[in-house]
Amino acid sequence: MKFWPLIKVLPVRTHFRFVRLSRLFATLSMVAIAISLFLTVYPFKLPCGGLACGIDFAGGTVLELSTAPKAIDTGQVRGALKGLGLGDVQVQPVGGPSSAMIRFQTPAGADISKTVAAVQAKLTQSLGTVKFTRADVVGAKVSGELLTSGLLGLGLAILLMLLYIWFRFELQFGLGAVAALFHDVFLTFGLIAIMGRLGKIEFDLPAVAAILTIIGYSMNDTVVVFDRMRENLRKYKRMPLGDVIDMSINEMLTRTIITSFTAVLALAALAVFGGPTLYGLSVIMLFGIVIGTYSSIYIAAPVILLWGVKRSDEEAEPLKPATQR
Amino acid sequence: MMNLAKWKVILVLLATILGFLFTLPNLLPAKVRDGLPAFMPKNTLHLGLDLQGGSDLLYSVDVVALRNERLTNMAEDVRTTFRDKQIAFTDLAVANGEIGLRVSDPTQMSAALNALRQSIGGPGVNGTREVNVSTGDNQRIRIAFVPEAFDADVSKAVDQNIEVIRRRIDQMGTKEPDISRRGKDRIDIQAAGESDPERLKSVIGQTAKLSFQMVDETASPEDLAEGRVPPGDEILPSTDGVAPSYIVKKRQVVTGEMLTNAQSTFDSQTNQPVVSFRFNSIGARKFGDITRQNIGKRFAIVLDKKVISAPVIESAISGGSGQIHGHFTVESANDLAVLLRAGALPAPMKVEEQRTVGAELGADAVKAGAISGIIGLVATVVFMIVIYGWLFGGISIIGLIVNGLMIVGVMSLTQATLTLPGIAGLILTLAVAVDANVLIYERMRDELRAGRSLITSMQAGFALAMATILDANMTHILSAMIMFQFGSGPVKGFAWTLAIGVLTTVFSAVLVTQVLLAWWFRATRPKTLPIA
Numbered sequence: 001m002k003f004w005p006l007i008k009v010l011p012v013r014t015h016f017r018f019v020r021l022s023r024l025f026a027t028l029s030m031v032a033i034a035i036s037l038f039l040t041v042y043p044f045k046l047p048c049g050g051l052a053c054g055i056d057f058a059g060g061t062v063l064e065l066s067t068a069p070k071a072i073d074t075g076q077v078r079g080a081l082k083g084l085g086l087g088d089v090q091v092q093p094v095g096g097p098s099s100a101m102i103r104f105q106t107p108a109g110a111d112i113s114k115t116v117a118a119v120q121a122k123l124t125q126s127l128g129t130v131k132f133t134r135a136d137v138v139g140a141k142v143s144g145e146l147l148t149s150g151l152l153g154l155g156l157a158i159l160l161m162l163l164y165i166w167f168r169f170e171l172q173f174g175l176g177a178v179a180a181l182f183h184d185v186f187l188t189f190g191l192i193a194i195m196g197r198l199g200k201i202e203f204d205l206p207a208v209a210a211i212l213t214i215i216g217y218s219m220n221d222t223v224v225v226f227d228r229m230r231e232n233l234r235k236y237k238r239m240p241l242g243d244v245i246d247m248s249i250n251e252m253l254t255r256t257i258i259t260s261f262t263a264v265l266a267l268a269a270l271a272v273f274g275g276p277t278l279y280g281l282s283v284i285m286l287f288g289i290v291i292g293t294y295s296s297i298y299i300a301a302p303v304i305l306l307w308g309v310k311r312s313d314e315e316a317e318p319l320k321p322a323t324q325r
Numbered sequence: 326m327m328n329l330a331k332w333k334v335i336l337v338l339l340a341t342i343l344g345f346l347f348t349l350p351n352l353l354p355a356k357v358r359d360g361l362p363a364f365m366p367k368n369t370l371h372l373g374l375d376l377q378g379g380s381d382l383l384y385s386v387d388v389v390a391l392r393n394e395r396l397t398n399m400a401e402d403v404r405t406t407f408r409d410k411q412i413a414f415t416d417l418a419v420a421n422g423e424i425g426l427r428v429s430d431p432t433q434m435s436a437a438l439n440a441l442r443q444s445i446g447g448p449g450v451n452g453t454r455e456v457n458v459s460t461g462d463n464q465r466i467r468i469a470f471v472p473e474a475f476d477a478d479v480s481k482a483v484d485q486n487i488e489v490i491r492r493r494i495d496q497m498g499t500k501e502p503d504i505s506r507r508g509k510d511r512i513d514i515q516a517a518g519e520s521d522p523e524r525l526k527s528v529i530g531q532t533a534k535l536s537f538q539m540v541d542e543t544a545s546p547e548d549l550a551e552g553r554v555p556p557g558d559e560i561l562p563s564t565d566g567v568a569p570s571y572i573v574k575k576r577q578v579v580t581g582e583m584l585t586n587a588q589s590t591f592d593s594q595t596n597q598p599v600v601s602f603r604f605n606s607i608g609a610r611k612f613g614d615i616t617r618q619n620i621g622k623r624f625a626i627v628l629d630k631k632v633i634s635a636p637v638i639e640s641a642i643s644g645g646s647g648q649i650h651g652h653f654t655v656e657s658a659n660d661l662a663v664l665l666r667a668g669a670l671p672a673p674m675k676v677e678e679q680r681t682v683g684a685e686l687g688a689d690a691v692k693a694g695a696i697s698g699i700i701g702l703v704a705t706v707v708f709m710i711v712i713y714g715w716l717f718g719g720i721s722i723i724g725l726i727v728n729g730l731m732i733v734g735v736m737s738l739t740q741a742t743l744t745l746p747g748i749a750g751l752i753l754t755l756a757v758a759v760d761a762n763v764l765i766y767e768r769m770r771d772e773l774r775a776g777r778s779l780i781t782s783m784q785a786g787f788a789l790a791m792a793t794i795l796d797a798n799m800t801h802i803l804s805a806m807i808m809f810q811f812g813s814g815p816v817k818g819f820a821w822t823l824a825i826g827v828l829t830t831v832f833s834a835v836l837v838t839q840v841l842l843a844w845w846f847r848a849t850r851p852k853t854l855p856i857a
Contacts, residue, residue, distance in 0.1 A: 004714065005711070005717070005718070005855070006712045007712050007766075007770075012568070012774065061745035064686070070854075101792050110646060111676070112675075112677075112679070113530065113676035117523060117526075131683065133682075133683035133686040134683070134686055135522075135679065135686060136681050137676065138677075138678050139676070139678055141677055142677045142678045150811065152811065153807050153810070153812070156811075157803070164774075164799065164800065164803060182725075187570070205812065205816050208812075208816070209746055209808055209812060209816045209819050212804045212808050215804050216801040216803065216804030217753075219797075219803075220798070220800045220801060223797045223800060224764065224793055227792070228793075251771065252767075254767055255760075255763050255764060255767045258759075258763045259759065259760040262751065262755065263704055265701065265703060265704040265705060266701035266702075266753065267752070267753070269697045269698075269701035269704060270697045270701060270749055270752055273693060273696045274697045274748075274749070275689065275690060277375070277745050278693070278697070278745060278746070281746055282749060285753065323689060
């Protein structure tokens with residue numbers, strides 16, 4: 001038996017009874033969503049709750065500096081900034097031994113631009129040769145706007161997808177798709193919350209972009225399954241809805257797995273080699289793709305079963321010959 | 326097989342050739358690129374600031390300060406008007422965004438209101454009045470801007486600010502930044518390659534209001550030390566390196582608007598950098614008068630409420646020109662000359678957001694993006710070959726390559742900005758592109774399995790998968806649209822890249838794959854599909 005091309009070896013048609021397990025998985029998903037929501041909002045602190053708020057949404061300043069080729073002394077950096085009245089200053093190493101990242105909130109009322117200039121001057125004075133490789137400053141007004149528009153964007157995206165599916169399929173499909181979307185978005189927030197607590201991923205603009213992409217991707221996956229479902233509903237008019245759903249998912253399973261695996265391959269490369277800026281973005285998308293694949297199968301489709309679909313035999317029957325009139 | 330229309334082949338060939346042509350400049354070293362004949366495209370990818378290094382500064386016009394400034398001026402008008410009409414008043418002050426005052430004599434109330442109506446707040450936009458005058462108990466009068474009129478004022482001030490900034494930057498002679506207006510009261514400035522925006526900021530953000538004010542010689546150093554300010558005077562900090570601050574007369578004898586020119590030069594005796602200036606006729610006359618009357622006294626040259634120099638007047642200066650001997654370096658003298666020539670900002674501004682990426686960090690990001698892109702691509706290629714074999718795997722890889730040429734070509738042609746998240750968008754496009762192929766192949770296999778002939782299966786594979794592909798990719802376009810609407814800078818770049826990628830993907834998956842498969846079919850007349 002040949003093992004290549006692999007497609008010939010893969011089972012031609014699987015017969016998993018997905019629908020039968022949907023109750024179990026729905027319960028698991030509910031629990032996961034509840035945990036995610038809790039982690040996302042707790043502690044109830046504005047603006048980001050339990051997420052590690054990036055400066056995009058919290059406001060403040062992030063400086064990256066390098067004392068290459070000398071190793072950087074984070075203690076010295078901390079000491080130098082003590083007298084400036086900046087409040088909570090975080091200093092942590094990034095990249096190599098000679099680079100560090102400083103993050104602080106601009107004191108209320110102070111000019112953000114002048115504060116940065118003062119900090120840079122002070123550090124240059126106490127560290128000697130130092131290069132500022134990045135300086136991001138976001139004022140309170142802008143960060144508030146970015147957060148509002150980010151959340152608005154997420155809400156609008158979900159609404160738009162509902163409308164699109166409603167328009168292209170029917171309302172029941174739209175509701176199933178949106179249930180899957182909420183599932184994906186909530187769990188992704190849970191991931192960001194956990195990774196935030198581990199100090200790995202911040203909730204910032206790229207994170208929102210990643211979630212929007214996941215919405216697009218998860219929808220893409222759902223649409224493909226729905227498409228086949230619609231076709232099979234027309235083809236097999238008397239087959240129970242649950243069986244049609246199972247059959248449609250099984251038929252698309254090879255495609256779903258191949259596609260998701262490709263996406264995972266590409267994004268894994270990005271997460272590992274893409275550097276710190278792309279790490280959060282790619283990890284969130286990786287997670288979202290896995291979750292999105294799962295939710296198309298176990299959330300979107302069963303929700304349709306819950307709501308039922310209009311299946312009128314008469315309507316879909318071929319038109320009677322005109323002579324009969 | 327597969328009625329392959331000629332236009333499809335032509336379209337695919339055209340797309341490939343054009344994609345290659347427009348991608349080519351990115352692959353050539355700059356020297357070769359410059360040597361290309363004129364008809365060849367030369368644009369390379371336009372890298373975002375996060376990839377090439379640079380600064381993005383978002384300023385907002387300080388609306389509160391602008392309002393206070395306008396109100397303060399108006400309050401002075403009110404004071405003069407009432408004095409002229411001999412209307413007694415008290416408590417004239419600007420507070421909480423309005424002018425408040427109290428007319429002392431109740432019988433003068435209507436005269437006061439009449440006078441106000443005639444003198445202040447001329448017709449604003451739409452012919453309506455610019456200000457609201459309201460009365461309260463105890464002959465109190467409050468004057469505030471009509472919101473629409475003030476908004477129009479802000480809008481005009483932003484336009485004027487942009488004009489001034491543009492003039493300043495033009496004269497600085499650095500690499501030209503992009504200046505654009507954002508929303509109602511914001512100005513965005515993107516300077517590529519500028520990794521130390523401090524000088525840029527000092528040139529852009531400075532209001533640069535210049536005035537000449539007399540130093541109050543009657544005030545003693547003790548007054549200054551104890552912060553006692555004689556009436557009509559103010560204490561201003563100094564940067565001249567002689568004294569930390571001065572007590573000067575509030576009255577501005579001559580102001581920056583009266584300048585016609587300013588240049589940075591060197592003092593002929595000390596060889597220090599100085600700024601020489603020239604007044605217009607009104608300024609020259611006033612300056613001449615004041616210097617004639619005050620020989621031996623000092624006048625202060627004040628820039629944005631800071632004394633930059635306080636020289637002693639040695640003789641009357643009637644020629645209308647002079648020099649500022651500040652505590653200058655060549656650069657700061659040059660910057661001041663630029664500021665004076667370009668004029669003061671009509672409205673004060675403050676930095677709302679600043680993003681600066683050093684060129685090295687940008688280069689690192691490009692490297693990281695390229696490496697992960699190549700690894701992702703190789704992994705995808707290997708995976709497709711493993712799954713679908715040389716032929717079908719190969720066909721989708723050729724599709725991917727054409728797709729890549731088209732994306733880079735379109736992005737170079739349209740000069741769309743490629744940002745770091747945009748690279749992620751490109752890599753994700755790989756997955757989307759492969760998906761389209763997988764949908765087609767799986768559909769063919771399904772149809773074969775359903776008992777159709779090879780030819781009809783292949784045709785049905787395309788026809789039926791097509792609808793799914795369009796439906797499914799529409800969702801990416803929708804989410805990209807939203808990102809474009811709501812995102813800023815890098816996120817917009819991501820959305821743009823994703824959208825272009827999805828469009829070219831649909832094209833290459835559907836047409837390129839179809840043409841290649843048809844060629845294969847004609848050449849070999851196969852009896853079975855190698856993937857079924």
